[in-house]
Ligand SMILES: Nc1ncnc2c1ncn2[C@@H]1O[C@H](COP(=O)(O)OP(=O)(O)OP(=O)(O)O)[C@@H](O)[C@H]1O
């Protein structure tokens with residue numbers, strides 16, 4: 001990428017000496033090549049302020065200002081605007097100082113009195129190019145580190161944590177099957193199994209989170225699926241786990257489409273599971289699905305205290321969860337984030353409203369198939385920025 005010749009470049013000139021400033025402006029005006037729109041300030045404090053302004057391309061910075069002197073001027077400026085290229089101006093032709101200026105964060109170095117128009121323009125343009133290249137390298141390095149971190153994290157979750165957990169659940173199940181246990185012993189084993197199951201779910205959610213947040217995304221395995229059957233199974237499973245709760249499921253029309261059945265079941269289970277978890281035990285949980293032609297609409301409703309408005313606005317962000325951490329069955333706050341991601345991957349959407357009068361309602365739309373007609377598996381989320 002090169003500096004666009006036709007574009008006016010916005011230059012911040014930080015120079016307290018009016019004579020020097022005038023000379024530099026004249027040099028810039030008379031030279032052929034890119035045009036400069038010069039914003040002139042005389043103090044470092046003003047420069048630090050102006051550096052925040054959007055659209056600046058480059059800074060020409062005097063090293064001796066009334067309120068700042070020497071290399072610290074560069075450091076302070078690059079602190080507030082790390083991506084802004086800086087060309088330094090100084091009164092002395094000192095090679096060592098020049099090198100130190102570059103180490104302090106400047107892209108180039110000019111000696112007053114030796115500055116000609118072409119030299120100045122070249123220094124400014126190179127500074128912009130060099131900074132862009134540096135920033136590009138930094139982004140590549142950050143992306144590489146993210147990829148390494150992701151692999152390590154997926155390895156820890158998927159292997160190092162999951163394996164010992166499977167040993168716990170496997171052996172607890174074995175002990176239960178052997179029998180001959182007293183009732184307190186059996187109950188203790190059941191608690192081990194329940195807690196391990198919860199932990200396994202959290203690990204799976206963290207794996208999903210890592211996949212979506214750190215690149216890669218979901219690989220959807222779309223196949224002909226009856227959404228209504230998926231909903232029935234999800235509700236049945238929760239009925240077994242909560243035999244005293246009342247569930248109402250209503251479906252209407254045609255429930256068939258091309259979806260990743262496992263992922264859709266996970267999304268539905270998160271929503272219905274939340275509805276059970278965050279509402280009074282004597283209130284019903286209602287699931288209603290509707291055929292809307294090209295898409296389906298599913299809503300999950302529950303009563304109880306509404307979600308506070310300040311939480312509602314970012315409820316689909318990861319790790320957003322209720323403040324009541326004393327509850328026994330608290331999660332990581334990933335359920336809704338993952339549900340949202342699953343629906344996004346299917347080109348659907350998730351929405352919510354919650355009030356004291358009507359309770360809480362989550363609903364989603366799900367198109368029957370990929371809009372561009374692609375069959376089979378696909379990647380869902382974009383790589384990280
Ligand atoms: N149906 C609901 N009714 C009331 N509050 C809800 C409902 N669903 C979610 N919430 C609130 O939103 C928060 C976030 O929900 P989410 O499912 O993302 O995380 P979680 O249930 O806390 O943990 P996880 O799902 O990861 O186990 C919950 O902690 C709860 O406070």
Ligand SMILES: [Mg+2]
Nearest residue numbers: 274331335336
């Ligand atoms: Mg949840």
